[in-house]
Amino acid sequence: MNNNRKFLYGHELVVQACLDAEAEVMYGYPITPTCEILSGWIATGKPSLQTEDEIAAGFAVCGAVLAGQKAFTASGGPGHILLQDGMSMAEGMRLPFVIIVGQRGGPSSGTVIYSQQEVMLACFGGNGEGLRLVYSPATSRELYELTRQAFNDAWQYRFPAIVLTDGYLLKMRSGINLAEIKIENVPAHQLVPEDKIVHWPNIYTMEEELNEQINLAQKDWDEISPPIAKAEILETADAEILLIAHGIVGAAVKEAVKQLRKSGIKAGYFRPITLRPFPKKDLDNLFMKDNLKKIIVIESSSGQLARIVREQLAPEIAVGFEYLQKPGLGIEVEEIIDFIKNN
Amino acid sequence: MPENLAKFCPGCGYPITLLMLNKTLEKLGIQKQAVLGLDIGCALLAWNFLPINTFQTHHGRVVPTMMGFKRARKNSLCVALVGDGGAYAIGLQSLIHAAKRDEPIMVIVTNNTVYGMTGGQTAPTTLNMQITPTSPQGNIEEPFFGPELLKGIVKEGAFLARTAVNEPKQLMEYLEKAIQTQEVGHFSLVEVLSFCPTNWKTVGTQTIDKLNGLKNVFKLGEL
Ligand SMILES: Cc1ncc(C[n+]2csc(CCOP(=O)(O)OP(=O)(O)O)c2C)c(N)n1
Ligand code: SF4
Numbered sequence: 056m057n058n059n060r061k062f063l064y065g066h067e068l069v070v071q072a073c074l075d076a077e078a079e080v081m082y083g084y085p086i087t088p089t090c091e092i093l094s095g096w097i098a099t100g101k102p103s104l105q106t107e108d109e110i111a112a113g114f115a116v117c118g119a120v121l122a123g124q125k126a127f128t129a130s131g132g133p134g135h136i137l138l139q140d141g142m143s144m145a146e147g148m149r150l151p152f153v154i155i156v157g158q159r160g161g162p163s164s165g166t167v168i169y170s171q172q173e174v175m176l177a178c179f180g181g182n183g184e185g186l187r188l189v190y191s192p193a194t195s196r197e198l199y200e201l202t203r204q205a206f207n208d209a210w211q212y213r214f215p216a217i218v219l220t221d222g223y224l225l226k227m228r229s230g231i232n233l234a235e236i237k238i239e240n241v242p243a244h245q246l247v248p249e250d251k252i253v254h255w256p257n258i259y260t261m262e263e264e265l266n267e268q269i270n271l272a273q274k275d276w277d278e279i280s281p282p283i284a285k286a287e288i289l290e291t292a293d294a295e296i297l298l299i300a301h302g303i304v305g306a307a308v309k310e311a312v313k314q315l316r317k318s319g320i321k322a323g324y325f326r327p328i329t330l331r332p333f334p335k336k337d338l339d340n341l342f343m344k345d346n347l348k349k350i351i352v353i354e355s356s357s358g359q360l361a362r363i364v365r366e367q368l369a370p371e372i373a374v375g376f377e378y379l380q381k382p383g384l385g386i387e388v389e390e391i392i393d394f395i396k397n398n
Numbered sequence: 399m400p401e402n403l404a405k406f407c408p409g410c411g412y413p414i415t416l417l418m419l420n421k422t423l424e425k426l427g428i429q430k431q432a433v434l435g436l437d438i439g440c441a442l443l444a445w446n447f448l449p450i451n452t453f454q455t456h457h458g459r460v461v462p463t464m465m466g467f468k469r470a471r472k473n474s475l476c477v478a479l480v481g482d483g484g485a486y487a488i489g490l491q492s493l494i495h496a497a498k499r500d501e502p503i504m505v506i507v508t509n510n511t512v513y514g515m516t517g518g519q520t521a522p523t524t525l526n527m528q529i530t531p532t533s534p535q536g537n538i539e540e541p542f543f544g545p546e547l548l549k550g551i552v553k554e555g556a557f558l559a560r561t562a563v564n565e566p567k568q569l570m571e572y573l574e575k576a577i578q579t580q581e582v583g584h585f586s587l588v589e590v591l592s593f594c595p596t597n598w599k600t601v602g603t604q605t606i607d608k609l610n611g612l613k614n615v616f617k618l619g620e621l
């Protein structure tokens with residue numbers, strides 16, 4: 056037994072990841088299931104502020120990163136909606152804005168711990184094209200790693216980033232040896248420098264000027280998408296059905312696929328780790344041979360992931376779709392197995 | 399001197415405030431530390447006007463943005479330029495809390511009694527019975543007094559004042575005091591009564607008369 060192994064809650068791992076990423080400040084407003092990220096960060100003694108609302112938290116993060124400070128916020132549900140205001144400025148000005156989102160049930164105040172219903176909001180919740188990085192961790196370890204990566208990618212590539220998790224993962228405790236995880240930090244830099252004058256608009260008089268900005272951002276996005284987009288893929292070589300899920304539902308599906316294989320069902324597993332950019336090539340490549348007959352998208356929402364999968368899959372790929380959707384509810388391994396066996 | 403030509407309407411009050419700000423920064427030798435955050439409203443037109451670091455934010459959001467900036471770079475001089483709508487309507491929550499926490503930022507509010515950028519609609523500062531596109535029968539509300547409201551909230555050492563673009567000496571004096579207030583770590587707000595001939599639909603001396611009339615409602619001076 057390695058004595059560096061610690062039992063940590065998901066929210067503790069998030070705080071540790073932010074510290075290890077050399078984040079300097081958190082701005083936040085309490086909301087379940089992310090309250091413990093705010094209080095946990097404050098307990099470290101690092102600079103922080105509980106703002107008057109999530110709008111202020113979002114724009115304070117924008118101000119901090121403009122000055123060159125690694126900053127972040129955390130929220131979910133109705134608070135995530137308010138953070139889209141600052142996120143939109145971050146998308147427009149390419150600010151390395153980092154949010155940890157703990158999805159809760161919606162619409163409205165919904166429920167407070169769990170859902171996968173904030174996928175569309177995270178990916179496309181701005182008044183733009185959705186050029187923001189969205190990571191969906193399935194395990195505690197991944198929650199830590201992807202939080203680190205969110206800061207790195209945001210500062211390296213200058214796109215805002217969301218770690219899209221949920222209250223189940225944030226409140227789950229698991230053993231982890233952080234000393235094993237080696238990730239180098241991308242340093243912060245001043246976007247408004249002290250030694251030079253910048254004049255930086257985010258509103259344009261000419262439609263052509265805005266169009267040019269969007270095209271430039273899109274070009275960068277297309278360039279960085281292949282190295283950033285990531286998926287976990289298992290048992291696909293001879294699979295006849297492909298199970299697609301993300302986040303902690305992905306972890307349940309992975310286990311289900313193992314068991315289905317034992318009972319002779321040729322199930323494969325595809326889990327997008329990044330929802331934006333989506334690992335499109337990895338998915339398309341699974342259809343080079345024609346073993347796969349059906350895709351089953353499994354999620355705790357009425358089809359937010361399914362929409363992305365259908366939109367991203369190359370149009371020439373002809374494959375049937377089925378869905379296991381439980382909006383706002385967790386999904387157990389057994390019900391996934393039952394669903395597959397009965398379909 | 400301005401970096402680029404003003405995009406404000408002819409006769410607008412904004413460039414007067416901005417040039418005075420620049421002159422004050424120059425006089426105090428702190429142009430290099432100055433960072434000008436612009437709210438969305440006619441303030442946005444100043445994005446490349448002055449030879450100092452400048453960026454645009456969102457409508458009502460310049461105060462929390464500059465708070466985040468200032469907390470990150472303590473040796474900067476953070477100025478938030480915002481309209482009366484941005485400050486006292488959509489951004490009021492953040493303004494009150496920034497004042498209450500005594501954030502060491504300097505807020506310049508342009509009070510032109512209307513939403514200039516969007517065509518002269520009713521603002522929190524619109525006078526009673528003033529006619530605007532959204533108050534065609536005349537505004538039924540009383541105007542809003544920002545510095546007076548904040549007076550009961552700010553901490554010792556904060557600076558609150560109101561002046562007008564045609565009071566250059568007082569304007570410069572207050573801007574200088576506001577800068578000094580930030581240098582010793584406190585919040586400041588200077589409201590500036592400002593010309594908006596485009597939406598007031600005034601010409602020549604009418605514009606000046608209208609502004610001078612506003613001084614009877616919005617009292618000039620330190621609070
Ligand atoms: C969230 C949001 N709502 C509305 C607008 C549209 N809008 C732009 S400027 C403005 C009003 C500006 O008035 P004020 O703040 O008084 O500034 P002025 O133009 O008079 O200087 C509005 C409503 C916006 N940009 N963003
Ligand atoms: S609309 Fe009014 S405030 Fe705006 S630039 Fe024109 S005169 Fe100035």
Ligand SMILES: [Mg+2]
Pocket residue numbers: 439481482483508509510511512513514521
């Ligand atoms: Mg106005």
